[in-house]
Amino acid sequence: MKIPVAKLLIEKLFRKNSDVGPPAPLLTTHCTYCSWNSFMQATSSKGMRMPSTMACHRPYDTMCLLALTVASKEIISTLRAGSIPWKNEIVNDANSGLPRSVATRKAFCPLNTMLLQIALHRNNFVSRWWGTQSKWQELGGSVDQSTEPTVVYNCDWTPLPLFCIDQVAGPSVDTLRVHDFSIANADTANRTRIDQLVKSSGADIRVGVGDATHSAGNWYVAPNPWIAFPFHSTGDYILLAPPEFHSNPATHHYTLLHELIHWAEVRTNWISDMPMRELVAEIGSGWIATELGCPPCPCRINENKWLERWLWEMRRDSDYVFRAVTQARRAFNFIMSIIEGDKRC
Structure with a gap:
């Protein structure tokens, strides 16, 4: 009797990843309350699933697939409705x-960050x-029972219902509430931390100029050859249009x-195709802007350009958005560590 080729390949993979006992999981999951870095080792430089044997997390299983499918549908419906969850108004609080x-x-x-932003x-x-x-x-608050919780996922991919403090009553938690509801706009936003980031990063940023193959505009020219970084021969710089080209300083x-975020790709040992890179850059820049107090860009040219491709990929592969937000957080932490001195969790 002939043995199916697929079975032989699976057995070969199992033998490669585990000498004794069951095979190593193809992807480790994440934990809501532990450091996201604990599962980054499971992602290769190309964003593909890699074997891992971390004992504190459960394997990529049916619960994981179900959770990723539900999360992907939630994100797809949000994007279809015209909302960009990673772009937030900056509240001065x-x-x-x-x-x-x-x-x-x-x-x-x-992933949970994205679901909560939605x-x-x-x-x-x-x-x-x-x-x-x-x-x-436990903190002395009382949850409004007429409101619905937001479901995120534990480290074993079981649902975890959460409530925002805006759904909670009680004076004992008032210190965690927003008291200043003023919105930062392009004119009032404090861009000191962004200027500090640019200065501390050491990135080669060229404003208002082009090069031999790119016109003056908004580009990141990757190092060439990429694999030789940091001993590449050309590239690894940002071409940025002058401030007056944009509608406002923000x-x-x-x-x-x-x-x-594109500049951080090679520095976090990651590369992918252009649609994924653009999705990661959009999510990552939105998160950094929120942390640094930079109002979101009102222009949606980039999102409109890639939206249908992103949605197609998300429908085709429920793991697509998981890989995107994972790399976005990795780049986010790398860039934030430049001005904060250490990586976040």
């Missing part, structure tokens, strides 16, 4: 920003603080953050 856990005061994993847009929440009903009760800075 320390309790506003990227979602954080009230239990650990740390950021959520990349909930922020959908429900007009303004605070960054999220927690389970039991945690809010758009100029937001575009710069987008190109810095």
Whole structure:
């Protein structure tokens, strides 16, 4: 009897990744309350799933597939409705920003961050603080039972319902609420930290000039050859249009953050095709802009250009958005570490 070729290939892969016992998982999952770095080792330089044997996480299994499918559908429907979840208005309050856990005061994993941002847009929440009903009760708060929780995922991919503090009553948690609801615009935004980032990064940023193959505009010219970095012969610089080319200073800075995410690709040992690179750059720049207080770019030329391709990839592969947000967080942490001195979790 002939043995199917697929079975032989699977057995060969298993033998390669594990000498004794069951094979190593093809992808490690993430934990809501632990460092996202713990599963980054499972991603190769091309963004593909790699064998890993980390004991603190469960393997890529049916629960994982189900969770990724549900999350992908949620993100697809949000993008289809015209909302860009990674672009947020900048509220001038320390309790506003990227979602954080009230239990650990740390950021959520990349996928959960995206799901919570969708909930922020959908429900007009303004605070960054999220927690389970039991945690809010422990802190003395009372969850409004007429509101729906937002479902994210634990390290074993089981659903975890969370509530934003905007759904919680009680004076004991008032210190975590947003009190200053003023919105930063292009004229009032403080761009000091962005200027500090540009100065500290050491990136080669060329404003208002082109090169032999690119006109003056918004480009990141990758090192050539890429694999030789940092001993490449050409490339590895950003071509940026002059500030007057953009509608306002905030758009100029937001575009710069987008190109810095591309600049971080080779420095985080990652490369992919152009649609994925653009999705990562859009998500990553949105997250950095939120943290640094840069108003989102109102222009959606780039999103409109790639949106249909992103949606097609997400429908075809439920893991697509997971890989995108994972690399976006990796680049985000790399760039934020330039001005904060250490990598975030």
